[in-house]
Amino acid sequence: MDEAQLVMDTALLAGQILLANGSEIARVEDTMQRIADNAGYRYANIFVLLTGITMSLPDGESTQVRPIHSRTIDLEKVAQVNTLSRQFASDEIDLPTFYQQLRQIEVAVPTFPFWLQELAAIVVSMTLMVAFTGIDAPVKLLFAMLAGGGGYAVFYYVNHELRVRFLSEFLASLVIGFVAYVGIRWLGFTHAAGDAVIIGALMPLVPGVPIMNAFSDTMSGNYLSGPARAVEAVLSVCAIGLGIAIMVSLW
Known part of the structure; x- marks a missing residue:
């Protein structure tokens, strides 16, 4: 996977988790924009609706759409994504690690029985x-x-x-x-x-x-x-x- 594709996949997955678990639209857009900026791709084009996310990178060859089929309230996942985003911005984790940890958050079951x-x-x-x-x-x-x-x-x-x-x-x-x-x-x-x-x-x-x-x-x-x-x-x-x-x- 090339770097641009990894940036898009990471930003889209972060946005998907946020939107599907109760985050407001402004937070989703801001988090995705910061991920792209910190990865070296400024001025990414991001459009977020309640049922889907669209993203493309400057001079990129493709645009990707990530549908949101269901939504719930899990603010713990929202907080985890925000924490990872801050760690990536401060260079505590690299992009592949960020993406892998997002995938773990995505499939995690609710913490509370x-x-x-x-x-x-x-x-x-x-x-x-x-x-x-x-x-x-x-x-x-x-x-x-x-x-x-x-x-x-x-x-x-x-x-x-x-x-x-x-x-x-x-x-x-x-x-x-x-x-x-x-x-x-x-x-x-x-x-x-x-x-x-x-x-x-x-x-x-x-x-x-x-x-x-x-x-x-x-x-x-x-x-x-x-x-x-x-x-x-x-x-x-x-x-x-x-x-x-x-x-x-x-x-």
């Missing part, structure tokens, strides 16, 4: 229910724990087994609404307490990073990717809201 993610969802559900509503009765905390844990478990497994976009949010919100419905119907919770359980349990599902990335991309002038991210986040919110609305209609 399901049980730890489930525990985090439970803790977030209980603490944010108290923070947002002020309700801290033990039985209601227990229901927030059940709703948050159950909803996140459904969200996790539907995403990994079916891979149908927005279905996981919809089914998870159904589970959360059902747990709140049980508390109201059978244990005499007030509607305010049921709402509190739902509010806390939904927090692990809220697409906070996509919403912030949509705002960031739009403010930085990416008028295609910014609104596209916003639509994606809105559809996730609609799926969550539809599941809750169906269960609330039973009250």
Whole structure:
């Protein structure tokens, strides 16, 4: 592989990892540009959209396109790519080493096991229910724990087994609404307490990073990717809201 091709492959792979794991468009473009600059190829042509990356080098013979088929949130991978980029800029690693380490990051499985993610969802559900509503009765905390844990478990497994976009949010919100419905119907919770359980349990599902990335991309002038991210986040919110609305209609 010649040097120019290696530079393109390295920059494209870095951009692909960043974009597929929750980075904003401006960071992707800046990182790829810095990789090309530090490799001696200034003024590289880079065009990044939410679903693909296009790159060519000055006086190069070809242009390459790297499609992005799926996106998730893994900020640890984003941080690892940024660290490698800085090491390459400071000559701590050479270009072939940079590329090989990027390939290892690309295939790496998530660091945190399901049980730890489930525990985090439970803790977030209980603490944010108290923070947002002020309700801290033990039985209601227990229901927030059940709703948050159950909803996140459904969200996790539907995403990994079916891979149908927005279905996981919809089914998870159904589970959360059902747990709140049980508390109201059978244990005499007030509607305010049921709402509190739902509010806390939904927090692990809220697409906070996509919403912030949509705002960031739009403010930085990416008028295609910014609104596209916003639509994606809105559809996730609609799926969550539809599941809750169906269960609330039973009250």
